[in-house]
Protein backbone atom coordinates (compact mmCIF):
# COMPACT_ATOMS: atom_id res chain seq x y z
CA UNK A 1 0.00 0.00 0.00
CA UNK A 2 1.45 3.37 -0.95
CA UNK A 3 1.92 6.16 1.56
CA UNK A 4 0.78 9.02 -0.69
CA UNK A 5 -1.53 11.35 1.22
CA UNK A 6 -2.41 13.95 -1.40
CA UNK A 7 -2.34 13.87 -5.15
CA UNK A 8 -2.67 16.65 -7.71
CA UNK A 9 -4.22 15.74 -11.05
CA UNK A 10 -5.24 17.55 -14.17
CA UNK A 11 -9.02 17.88 -13.85
CA UNK A 12 -10.63 14.61 -15.00
CA UNK A 13 -13.62 14.02 -17.26
CA UNK A 14 -16.39 11.43 -16.98
CA UNK A 15 -16.84 9.73 -20.36
CA UNK A 16 -20.13 7.95 -19.44
CA UNK A 17 -22.74 9.54 -17.19
CA UNK A 18 -26.50 9.47 -16.54
CA UNK A 19 -27.98 12.68 -15.10
CA UNK A 20 -31.65 12.19 -16.13
CA UNK A 21 -33.81 15.31 -16.45
CA UNK A 22 -36.02 17.80 -14.57
CA UNK A 23 -35.93 17.69 -10.76
CA UNK A 24 -33.51 14.75 -10.69
CA UNK A 25 -31.06 16.53 -12.97
CA UNK A 26 -31.07 19.45 -10.50
CA UNK A 27 -30.12 17.21 -7.61
CA UNK A 28 -27.41 15.08 -9.23
CA UNK A 29 -25.59 17.33 -11.69
CA UNK A 30 -23.61 19.24 -9.05
CA UNK A 31 -21.92 16.08 -7.77
CA UNK A 32 -20.30 15.46 -11.13
CA UNK A 33 -19.69 19.12 -11.96
CA UNK A 34 -17.71 19.63 -8.76
CA UNK A 35 -15.21 16.88 -9.63
CA UNK A 36 -15.04 16.74 -13.42
CA UNK A 37 -14.45 19.19 -16.26
CA UNK A 38 -16.72 17.47 -18.79
CA UNK A 39 -19.02 14.48 -19.02
CA UNK A 40 -20.51 12.45 -21.84
CA UNK A 41 -24.25 12.57 -21.14
CA UNK A 42 -26.19 9.41 -21.88
CA UNK A 43 -29.36 9.80 -23.98
CA UNK A 44 -31.59 7.14 -22.36
CA UNK A 45 -34.27 9.54 -21.20
CA UNK A 46 -37.98 8.82 -21.50
CA UNK A 47 -38.52 9.44 -24.40
CA UNK A 48 -34.93 8.90 -25.60
CA UNK A 49 -32.76 11.63 -27.12
CA UNK A 50 -32.91 10.43 -30.73
CA UNK A 51 -32.44 13.66 -32.68
CA UNK A 52 -30.09 16.63 -32.73
CA UNK A 53 -33.03 18.88 -31.82
CA UNK A 54 -33.77 16.82 -28.70
CA UNK A 55 -30.08 16.67 -27.76
CA UNK A 56 -29.68 20.42 -28.06
CA UNK A 57 -32.79 21.04 -25.98
CA UNK A 58 -31.46 18.62 -23.34
CA UNK A 59 -28.07 20.33 -23.44
CA UNK A 60 -29.75 23.71 -22.78
CA UNK A 61 -31.59 22.30 -19.77
CA UNK A 62 -28.31 20.97 -18.39
CA UNK A 63 -26.54 24.27 -19.07
CA UNK A 64 -29.30 26.25 -17.33
CA UNK A 65 -28.90 24.06 -14.29
CA UNK A 66 -25.11 24.48 -14.37
CA UNK A 67 -25.67 28.23 -14.41
CA UNK A 68 -27.87 27.97 -11.32
CA UNK A 69 -25.17 25.89 -9.62
CA UNK A 70 -22.48 28.40 -10.55
CA UNK A 71 -20.71 25.67 -12.52
CA UNK A 72 -20.93 26.98 -16.04
CA UNK A 73 -17.33 25.96 -16.70
CA UNK A 74 -18.45 22.30 -16.69
CA UNK A 75 -19.19 21.05 -20.20
CA UNK A 76 -21.85 18.45 -21.04
CA UNK A 77 -20.92 16.45 -24.17
CA UNK A 78 -24.07 15.26 -25.86
CA UNK A 79 -24.89 11.88 -27.37
CA UNK A 80 -27.77 10.70 -29.51
CA UNK A 81 -29.65 7.45 -29.03
CA UNK A 82 -29.32 5.22 -32.09
CA UNK A 83 -32.53 3.56 -33.27
CA UNK A 84 -33.51 1.23 -36.10
CA UNK A 85 -34.70 4.36 -37.91
CA UNK A 86 -31.82 6.81 -37.44
CA UNK A 87 -31.22 8.26 -40.91
CA UNK A 88 -27.74 9.08 -42.22
CA UNK A 89 -28.85 12.73 -42.40
CA UNK A 90 -29.26 12.81 -38.58
CA UNK A 91 -25.66 11.56 -38.26
CA UNK A 92 -24.45 14.30 -40.59
CA UNK A 93 -26.34 16.93 -38.64
CA UNK A 94 -25.10 15.56 -35.31
CA UNK A 95 -21.53 15.78 -36.57
CA UNK A 96 -22.05 19.33 -37.83
CA UNK A 97 -23.50 20.32 -34.45
CA UNK A 98 -20.58 18.83 -32.48
CA UNK A 99 -22.50 16.03 -30.84
CA UNK A 100 -19.94 13.62 -29.42
CA UNK A 101 -21.33 10.29 -30.64
CA UNK A 102 -24.24 7.89 -31.00
CA UNK A 103 -25.12 5.41 -28.29
CA UNK A 104 -26.08 1.87 -29.22
CA UNK A 105 -28.49 0.25 -26.79
CA UNK A 106 -29.49 -3.21 -27.96
CA UNK A 107 -33.29 -3.16 -27.45
CA UNK A 108 -34.12 -4.43 -23.97
CA UNK A 109 -30.51 -4.49 -22.70
CA UNK A 110 -30.88 -1.98 -19.87
CA UNK A 111 -32.77 0.99 -18.36
CA UNK A 112 -34.89 2.81 -20.99
CA UNK A 113 -33.61 0.76 -23.90
CA UNK A 114 -37.02 -0.26 -25.29
CA UNK A 115 -36.52 2.07 -28.25
CA UNK A 116 -33.02 0.65 -28.84
CA UNK A 117 -31.73 -1.22 -31.85
CA UNK A 118 -33.42 -4.54 -32.64
CA UNK A 119 -30.94 -5.48 -35.37
CA UNK A 120 -27.77 -3.61 -36.29
CA UNK A 121 -28.50 -4.34 -39.96
CA UNK A 122 -31.24 -1.69 -39.69
CA UNK A 123 -28.56 0.90 -38.86
CA UNK A 124 -26.08 0.31 -41.68
CA UNK A 125 -26.80 3.62 -43.41
CA UNK A 126 -26.27 5.51 -40.16
CA UNK A 127 -23.15 3.48 -39.36
CA UNK A 128 -21.72 4.17 -42.82
CA UNK A 129 -22.19 7.88 -42.22
CA UNK A 130 -20.56 7.63 -38.79
CA UNK A 131 -17.60 5.74 -40.19
CA UNK A 132 -17.15 8.31 -42.93
CA UNK A 133 -17.34 11.26 -40.55
CA UNK A 134 -15.26 9.69 -37.77
CA UNK A 135 -18.18 9.97 -35.36
CA UNK A 136 -17.81 7.45 -32.50
CA UNK A 137 -20.33 4.71 -31.76
CA UNK A 138 -20.68 4.21 -28.00
CA UNK A 139 -21.76 0.66 -27.35
CA UNK A 140 -23.68 -0.99 -24.54
CA UNK A 141 -22.14 -4.37 -25.29
CA UNK A 142 -24.57 -7.02 -24.16
CA UNK A 143 -26.73 -9.44 -26.14
CA UNK A 144 -30.33 -9.54 -25.01
CA UNK A 145 -31.32 -13.10 -25.95
CA UNK A 146 -33.08 -14.42 -22.85
CA UNK A 147 -31.43 -17.83 -23.27
CA UNK A 148 -27.97 -16.35 -22.73
CA UNK A 149 -26.85 -16.37 -19.11
CA UNK A 150 -26.85 -12.82 -17.73
CA UNK A 151 -23.18 -13.16 -16.73
CA UNK A 152 -22.21 -14.15 -20.30
CA UNK A 153 -24.02 -11.43 -22.22
CA UNK A 154 -21.00 -9.22 -22.73
CA UNK A 155 -18.64 -11.98 -23.84
CA UNK A 156 -21.26 -13.33 -26.29
CA UNK A 157 -21.79 -9.80 -27.62
CA UNK A 158 -18.14 -9.61 -28.64
CA UNK A 159 -18.38 -12.75 -30.78
CA UNK A 160 -21.85 -12.30 -32.21
CA UNK A 161 -22.14 -8.54 -32.67
CA UNK A 162 -18.96 -6.57 -32.11
CA UNK A 163 -16.54 -8.63 -34.18
CA UNK A 164 -18.90 -8.81 -37.22
CA UNK A 165 -19.59 -5.07 -36.86
CA UNK A 166 -15.86 -4.29 -36.91
CA UNK A 167 -15.42 -6.51 -39.96
CA UNK A 168 -18.18 -4.66 -41.80
CA UNK A 169 -17.00 -1.22 -40.63
CA UNK A 170 -13.24 -1.47 -40.14
CA UNK A 171 -12.83 2.28 -39.81
CA UNK A 172 -15.73 2.87 -37.43
CA UNK A 173 -14.63 4.50 -34.18
CA UNK A 174 -15.96 2.52 -31.23
CA UNK A 175 -16.12 2.98 -27.47
CA UNK A 176 -17.00 -0.27 -25.72
CA UNK A 177 -18.80 1.22 -22.73
CA UNK A 178 -18.52 0.10 -19.11
CA UNK A 179 -16.69 -3.14 -19.82
CA UNK A 180 -17.01 -5.80 -17.15
CA UNK A 181 -15.16 -8.90 -18.34
CA UNK A 182 -11.68 -10.20 -19.01
CA UNK A 183 -12.85 -10.97 -22.56
CA UNK A 184 -13.76 -7.32 -23.20
CA UNK A 185 -10.60 -5.94 -21.61
CA UNK A 186 -8.43 -8.27 -23.69
CA UNK A 187 -10.46 -7.67 -26.84
CA UNK A 188 -9.90 -3.94 -26.65
CA UNK A 189 -6.27 -4.30 -25.55
CA UNK A 190 -5.43 -6.66 -28.42
CA UNK A 191 -7.55 -5.15 -31.23
CA UNK A 192 -5.43 -4.63 -34.33
CA UNK A 193 -6.03 -1.23 -35.82
CA UNK A 194 -3.94 0.98 -38.04
CA UNK A 195 -5.32 4.01 -36.30
CA UNK A 196 -4.72 4.11 -32.56
CA UNK A 197 -8.01 5.94 -32.02
CA UNK A 198 -10.38 3.36 -33.48
CA UNK A 199 -11.31 1.43 -30.35
CA UNK A 200 -11.39 2.23 -26.66
CA UNK A 201 -13.33 1.26 -23.54
CA UNK A 202 -14.66 2.98 -20.45
CA UNK A 203 -14.45 1.32 -17.04
CA UNK A 204 -16.57 2.17 -13.98
CA UNK A 205 -15.29 2.52 -10.43
CA UNK A 206 -17.73 -0.04 -9.12
CA UNK A 207 -16.53 -2.73 -11.52
CA UNK A 208 -12.96 -2.04 -10.37
CA UNK A 209 -13.92 -2.33 -6.70
CA UNK A 210 -16.51 -5.11 -6.53
CA UNK A 211 -17.15 -8.56 -7.89
CA UNK A 212 -20.45 -10.41 -8.09
CA UNK A 213 -20.24 -11.60 -4.48
CA UNK A 214 -21.06 -8.00 -3.53
CA UNK A 215 -24.58 -8.47 -4.90
CA UNK A 216 -25.20 -11.26 -2.40
CA UNK A 217 -23.07 -10.32 0.62
CA UNK A 218 -25.13 -11.47 3.63
CA UNK A 219 -28.38 -10.97 1.68
CA UNK A 220 -29.47 -9.39 -1.60
CA UNK A 221 -27.91 -5.97 -2.18
CA UNK A 222 -30.02 -4.02 -4.67
CA UNK A 223 -27.64 -1.05 -4.69
CA UNK A 224 -24.93 -3.27 -6.15
CA UNK A 225 -27.14 -4.31 -9.04
CA UNK A 226 -26.18 -2.61 -12.29
CA UNK A 227 -25.87 -3.55 -15.96
CA UNK A 228 -23.71 -5.04 -17.21
CA UNK A 229 -23.90 -6.98 -13.93
CA UNK A 230 -20.81 -7.36 -11.70
CA UNK A 231 -18.75 -10.40 -12.65
CA UNK A 232 -16.36 -12.89 -11.01
CA UNK A 233 -13.18 -11.76 -9.26
CA UNK A 234 -10.98 -12.81 -12.22
CA UNK A 235 -12.83 -10.27 -14.34
CA UNK A 236 -12.49 -7.50 -11.77
CA UNK A 237 -8.75 -8.17 -11.71
CA UNK A 238 -8.55 -8.01 -15.52
CA UNK A 239 -10.35 -4.65 -15.49
CA UNK A 240 -8.00 -3.33 -12.82
CA UNK A 241 -5.06 -4.48 -14.89
CA UNK A 242 -6.44 -2.74 -18.01
CA UNK A 243 -7.28 0.51 -16.19
CA UNK A 244 -3.83 0.73 -14.60
CA UNK A 245 -1.90 -0.54 -17.63
CA UNK A 246 -1.17 2.94 -18.97
CA UNK A 247 -2.86 1.98 -22.25
CA UNK A 248 -4.65 4.97 -23.77
CA UNK A 249 -7.46 2.63 -24.87
CA UNK A 250 -8.94 2.57 -21.36
CA UNK A 251 -10.44 5.58 -19.67
CA UNK A 252 -12.81 6.70 -16.95
CA UNK A 253 -16.59 6.46 -17.34
CA UNK A 254 -18.52 6.25 -14.09
CA UNK A 255 -21.86 5.08 -15.50
CA UNK A 256 -23.26 6.73 -12.38
CA UNK A 257 -26.98 6.05 -12.74
CA UNK A 258 -29.47 7.57 -10.28
CA UNK A 259 -32.61 5.62 -9.42
CA UNK A 260 -34.88 6.32 -6.47
CA UNK A 261 -34.43 4.25 -3.34
CA UNK A 262 -37.94 2.90 -3.84
CA UNK A 263 -37.24 1.67 -7.35
CA UNK A 264 -33.96 0.03 -6.28
CA UNK A 265 -35.33 -1.65 -3.14
CA UNK A 266 -38.16 -3.17 -5.07
CA UNK A 267 -39.72 -6.44 -6.13
CA UNK A 268 -38.23 -5.81 -9.59
CA UNK A 269 -35.46 -3.31 -8.86
CA UNK A 270 -33.80 -1.01 -11.41
CA UNK A 271 -30.20 -1.45 -12.58
CA UNK A 272 -27.65 1.23 -11.75
CA UNK A 273 -25.13 2.31 -9.10
CA UNK A 274 -24.93 5.94 -8.01
CA UNK A 275 -21.23 6.75 -7.74
CA UNK A 276 -21.17 10.44 -8.71
CA UNK A 277 -21.11 11.57 -5.06
CA UNK A 278 -17.38 10.85 -4.78
CA UNK A 279 -16.47 9.01 -7.96
CA UNK A 280 -12.86 10.11 -7.93
CA UNK A 281 -12.41 8.82 -4.40
CA UNK A 282 -13.67 5.42 -5.49
CA UNK A 283 -11.31 5.30 -8.48
CA UNK A 284 -8.38 6.39 -6.30
CA UNK A 285 -9.17 3.56 -3.87
CA UNK A 286 -9.18 1.06 -6.71
CA UNK A 287 -5.88 2.28 -8.17
CA UNK A 288 -4.26 2.42 -4.73
CA UNK A 289 -5.32 -1.16 -3.99
CA UNK A 290 -2.67 -2.37 -6.43
CA UNK A 291 -0.28 0.50 -5.82
CA UNK A 292 -0.92 2.22 -9.15
CA UNK A 293 -2.01 5.71 -8.15
CA UNK A 294 0.61 7.04 -10.54
CA UNK A 295 -1.56 5.68 -13.41
CA UNK A 296 -4.74 7.44 -12.34
CA UNK A 297 -4.15 10.73 -14.12
CA UNK A 298 -3.74 9.22 -17.59
CA UNK A 299 -6.87 7.10 -17.14
CA UNK A 300 -8.99 9.86 -15.57
CA UNK A 301 -7.72 13.03 -17.23
CA UNK A 302 -5.88 12.36 -20.50
CA UNK A 303 -6.87 9.28 -22.50
CA UNK A 304 -10.57 10.06 -22.96
CA UNK A 305 -9.90 13.57 -24.22
CA UNK A 306 -7.22 12.21 -26.54
CA UNK A 307 -9.56 9.58 -27.97
CA UNK A 308 -12.34 12.09 -28.61
CA UNK A 309 -9.87 14.60 -30.07
CA UNK A 310 -10.63 17.23 -27.42
CA UNK A 311 -8.08 19.30 -25.53
CA UNK A 312 -7.02 18.01 -22.13
CA UNK A 313 -8.29 20.14 -19.24
CA UNK A 314 -5.89 22.73 -17.89
CA UNK A 315 -7.23 23.14 -14.34
CA UNK A 316 -5.98 20.94 -11.52
CA UNK A 317 -7.69 19.14 -8.67
CA UNK A 318 -6.25 17.79 -5.43
CA UNK A 319 -7.28 14.44 -3.98
CA UNK A 320 -6.70 13.79 -0.31
CA UNK A 321 -6.38 10.48 1.48
CA UNK A 322 -8.66 10.56 4.52
CA UNK A 323 -11.96 8.83 5.21
CA UNK A 324 -14.74 10.68 3.37
CA UNK A 325 -18.19 9.87 4.79
CA UNK A 326 -20.92 8.98 2.32
CA UNK A 327 -24.46 10.06 3.31
CA UNK A 328 -27.00 7.27 3.75
CA UNK A 329 -29.34 9.05 1.32
CA UNK A 330 -29.24 11.99 -1.05
CA UNK A 331 -32.14 14.10 -2.37
CA UNK A 332 -33.48 13.06 -5.77
CA UNK A 333 -36.41 15.20 -6.89
CA UNK A 334 -39.40 14.10 -4.80
CA UNK A 335 -37.55 10.93 -3.80
CA UNK A 336 -34.20 10.01 -2.33
CA UNK A 337 -31.41 7.91 -3.75
CA UNK A 338 -28.89 5.69 -2.01
CA UNK A 339 -25.33 6.32 -3.19
CA UNK A 340 -22.74 3.56 -3.43
CA UNK A 341 -21.06 3.08 0.01
CA UNK A 342 -24.00 4.80 1.74
CA UNK A 343 -23.34 5.27 5.44
CA UNK A 344 -19.71 4.19 5.04
CA UNK A 345 -16.52 5.92 4.01
CA UNK A 346 -14.37 6.25 0.91
CA UNK A 347 -10.63 6.45 1.52
CA UNK A 348 -10.03 9.35 -0.88
CA UNK A 349 -11.85 12.47 -2.00
CA UNK A 350 -11.45 16.01 -3.25
CA UNK A 351 -9.61 18.40 -0.96
Ligand code: NCD
Pocket residue numbers: 018044110111140225226227228255257258271272273
Ligand atom coordinates in the same frame (compact mmCIF):
# COMPACT_ATOMS: atom_id res chain seq x y z
C1 NCD B 1 -28.02 2.64 -16.57
C2 NCD B 1 -29.22 3.54 -16.25
O1 NCD B 1 -29.83 3.38 -15.18
O2 NCD B 1 -29.55 4.41 -17.06
N1 NCD B 1 -28.03 1.53 -15.66
C3 NCD B 1 -26.98 0.72 -15.36
O3 NCD B 1 -27.16 -0.26 -14.64
N2 NCD B 1 -25.77 0.96 -15.79
C4 NCD B 1 -28.09 2.23 -18.00
C5 NCD B 1 -26.83 1.58 -18.51
O4 NCD B 1 -25.82 2.24 -18.71
O5 NCD B 1 -26.85 0.37 -18.74
Ligand code: ZN
Pocket residue numbers: 016017018042255257
Ligand atom coordinates in the same frame (compact mmCIF):
# COMPACT_ATOMS: atom_id res chain seq x y z
ZN1 ZN C 1 -24.74 3.81 -18.60
